[in-house]
Amino acid sequence: MIHFIKPRLIQLFTSQWLRNLRRRRVEKRRLANSQAHQVTVYLRLNDAHSYLLLQVLQQFAQRYPVSFDFRTVLNLQQDMYPAPALWQSNAFADGAHLAQLYNLRFPTQPPQASASRTRQLTAQLLHWELQPGYLENALQLFDAYWQGQGQGQNDILDKIVDTRISEHAECYSHHLQANEALLKQQGHYLSAMLHYGGEWYWGINRLEYLEQRLNEMDLQQNQSSAVVFDKSHRDFCGQSLNTRRSDEGTGQVNAIVMYWSMRSPYSYLALVRARQLADHYQVPLEVKPVLPMVMRRMQVPKTKSGYITADVKREADKYGIPFGRIADPLGAGVERCYALFAYAQSRGLGLSFLQSCAEGVWSEGILSESDSGLQQLVERAGLDWSQARPLLKDDSWRFWAQDNLAELYGQDLWGVPSLVYGETKVFGQDRLDRIEQGIIKDLAERTQ
Incomplete structure (x- = not known):
């Protein structure tokens, strides 16, 4: 009975109906207390996404009657970041892409400040939090x-920093x-991160x-x-047909390679969208499944999984992808599907099978x-x-799953979904636009 009820409860929990009910209650409470529309903003000095977000907040406040409660942070929650160095490197690449997309300032090389210097400068940001002008001062x-x-x-x-503050960072x-x-x-x-009315919005990626x-x-x-x-995503798969692959082009076209986990809801979204991308530009798509983090004896804290479920729901709704009636495939559900992947591939149906499995566990409550x-x-x-x-008894898939994981690490990536197209390497379904840019550039060069 629990297997029947739980997916429906999760579907209710992630529904737009319940979201709108929560929003109405939040707004009613705000009005009753005569409170302003306040957005709490968490910024970290050495975070590329924080730098970009800070640049657009002044314009945002001109468009909407919101005030900001700035909260400077610095130390990463270790259990949330399994590969912090790779995360930072990827964030810098994402930052460069987003800066170009929105015409924002961004360097060609990461900042070289030491950890102690960064902590000193963070103290100055903390000092500014409790006086007017944080936004202007922090941006400088x-x-x-x-x-x-x-x-x-x-x-x-x-010239910017007060040495009385920076030299006494421990006081902050x-x-x-x-x-x-x-x-x-x-x-x-x-x-x-921006927090408004009980909901979270991650930088420019979720400001919409x-x-x-x-x-x-x-x-x-x-x-x-x-x-x-x-x-x-505004122009995703929106390029005209004359940019697609042509029979007159020369050379072998690159494939989109995706590192994927059945237990990752972002992987589910990425698979649906990557298939759309591959079909549109007529390029191959190769999916390489890996074991979920928990099945690799890593931890996914409840706070992280709770936010991910809510975030995937709104992303899925945006792209018209069904999501919400969830039957967690952790353990046997993942293993049994992986055991049949080679069989599906041998029939030319590997991608269709993985999408069937992902859609089943993430949107239909099917127990794999x-x-x-x-x-x-x-x-x-x-x-x-x-x-x-009969193939469910064969566990040889464990060899290729671990080999896929080693290959993922060899690409200087760490999590799923990650995608590679030629020299373009990205983490997350958010950056399929970078993969699309790589495809367009590649195909244009091959048809010249």
């Missing part, structure tokens, strides 16, 4: 930190701890959802309800660990259950 400091190099950078920073340690504790208490772990919410409340101050921060559930997933992908069922 972020600019100097990210754009300057060498002695020139230090000279600029020395409790203030910093309070901000980081509040971030965790409110239910998150990333910086460049806050725009939409404020537009629905008729709060736009310039009479325009246009969404600005949707450029990463049961024979009846797995049979349904197999047969609707066009495969023969009588041929597939």
Whole structure:
């Protein structure tokens, strides 16, 4: 009975109906207390996404009657970041892409400040939190930190920073701890986060959802309800046919390679969208499954999984992908599907089978660990259950799953979904636009 009820409860929990009910209650409470539309903003000096977000907040406040409660953070929650160095490297590449997309400032090389220097500068940001002008002051400091190099950078920073503060950074340690504790208490772990009315919005990547919410409340101050921060997907698969692969082109076209996990809901979205991308530009798509983190004896804290479920729901709704009736495939559900992947590939139906499995567990509440559930997933992908069922006893898939993981690490990537196209390597379904850019450039060069 629990297997029948739980997916429906999750579907209710992630429904737009319940989301709208929560929003109405939040707004009613705000009005009753005569409170302003306040957005809590968590910023980290050495975070590329924080730097970009800070650059657009002034314009955002001109469009909507919101005030900002700035909270500076610095220390990463270790259990949330399994590969912090790779995360930072990827964030820098993402930052460069987003800066170009939105015409924002961004360096060609990461800042070289030491950990102690970064902590000193963070103390200055903390000091500014409790006085007017944080946004302007912080932006000036972020600019100097990210754009300057060498002695020139230090000279600029020395003019901005009060040495009485920077040389006594330890005096701000409790203030910093309070901000980081509040971030965790409110239910998150990333910086460049905006928290408004009980919901989270991650930097420029998710600012469109806050725009939409404020537009629905008729709060736009310039009479325009246009969404600005949707450029990463606005023109997805929108290039004209003459940019696609041509028989007159020369050379072998690159394949999109995706590292994928059945237990990752972002992987589910990425698979659906990557298939659309591959079909549109007529390029191959190769999916390489890996074991989920928990099955590799890693940890996924509840705070992280809770935010991911809510975030995937709104992303899925945006792209018209069904999501919400969830039957967690952890353990046998994953293993049984992986055991049949080679069989599906041998029939030319590997991608269809993986999408059938992902859609089943993430949107239909189908139990992939049961024979009846797995049979349904197999047969609707066009495969023969009588041929597939005996293959469930073969665990040779564990060799290629671990080899795929080693290959993922060899690409200087760490999580799923990750995608590679030629020299373009990205983490997350958010950056399929970078893969699309790589395809367009590649195909244009091959047809010249």
